[in-house]
Amino acid sequence: xxxxxxxxFQVIADPSRRQILYLLTKDSYNISxxxxxxxxxxxxxxxxxxxxxTAGFITIKSIGRERFCTLNQDGFTELRNWIDHFxxxxxxxxxxxxxxxxxxxNSN
Amino acid sequence: xxxxxxxxFQVIADPSRRQILYLLTKDSYNISxxxxxxxxxxxxxxxxxxxxxTAGFITIKSIGRERFCTLNQDGFTELRNWIDHFxxxxxxxxxxxxxxxxxxxNSN
DNA sequence: CATATAGATAACTTTGAAGTTACGAATATA
DNA sequence: TATATTCGTAACTTCAAAGTTATCTATATG
Numbered sequence: 001x002x003x004x005x006x007x008x009f010q011v012i013a014d015p016s017r018r019q020i021l022y023l024l025t026k027d028s029y030n031i032s033x034x035x036x037x038x039x040x041x042x043x044x045x046x047x048x049x050x051x052x053x054t055a056g057f058i059t060i061k062s063i064g065r066e067r068f069c070t071l072n073q074d075g076f077t078e079l080r081n082w083i084d085h086f087x088x089x090x091x092x093x094x095x096x097x098x099x100x101x102x103x104x105x106n107s108n
Numbered sequence: 109x110x111x112x113x114x115x116x117f118q119v120i121a122d123p124s125r126r127q128i129l130y131l132l133t134k135d136s137y138n139i140s141x142x143x144x145x146x147x148x149x150x151x152x153x154x155x156x157x158x159x160x161x162t163a164g165f166i167t168i169k170s171i172g173r174e175r176f177c178t179l180n181q182d183g184f185t186e187l188r189n190w191i192d193h194f195x196x197x198x199x200x201x202x203x204x205x206x207x208x209x210x211x212x213x214n215s216n
Numbered sequence: 217c218a219t220a221t222a223g224a225t226a227a228c229t230t231t232g233a234a235g236t237t238a239c240g241a242a243t244a245t246a
Numbered sequence: 247t248a249t250a251t252t253c254g255t256a257a258c259t260t261c262a263a264a265g266t267t268a269t270c271t272a273t274a275t276g
Contacts, residue, residue, distance in 0.1 A: 114263085118263090148266090149266065151265090152266080172274070173272060173274070
């Protein structure tokens with residue numbers, strides 16, 4: 001891995017990274033503990049962690065030689081806003097449909 | 109492009125596909141009209157459309173030799189659910205914090 | 217009928233994300 | 247101090263997504 005800087009959408013496109021985020025909703029993990037939950041090597045996990053931290057999805061607290069990971073809400077904001085935009089689209093569509101139906105009723 | 113079958117997260121990881129989805133919140137487009145909005149070739153857009161349709165993000169209605177694209181809510185559902193799961197995580201965390209603070213007040 | 221337009225698909229190339237192993241640095245422990 | 251543990255990074259390989267051009271089909275139009 002070349003530890004690239006990915007946008008929020010690219011970050012969650014990887015199933016392993018989504019799995020890491022899921023694990024972190026259950027508990028805090030250090031890198032080695034995380035790696036135990038995957039087939040891939042520890043360096044691979046380490047790089048995923050780097051990507052997740054850079055994109056603001058997790059926060060890392062170093063204690064001695066260990067690095068403990070916890071979720072960070074920041075990274076999710078862009079995704080939530082994006083989804084919200086489309087939810088708004090559907091809601092407006094529904095509202096327009098409702099208006100049309102009510103108009104029909106009135107003209108009958 | 110090898111027109112692969114991608115999961116919902118991989119589908120929206122591509123900026124061009126997100127742009128296509130955005131354009132479709134404004135209007136319905138056929139393939140050529142869409143391609144006019146991008147630097148890439150029409151075949152490239154055509155393949156993105158195939159990916160978006162397969163993943164349930166858009167619906168295509170053929171009229172004559174044209175294929176008109178509109179948004180389809182289905183593809184967004186998985187993403188919405190995923191985001192909601194993490195929102196729930198933050199809410200629980202907030203609630204727990206609230207409980208702790210209230211407990212403190214009571215014991216003071 | 218001849219030509220133009222809309223689009224799909226095949227074949228190919230390029231690029232970068234994702235993984236690996238090897239190794240070094242820093243911290244903990246016997 | 248010697249050893250074990252945790253972790254990051256460099257160097258490398260692999261693979262598939264994303265793009266291209268060329269070509270074909272189908273529909274519309276003069």
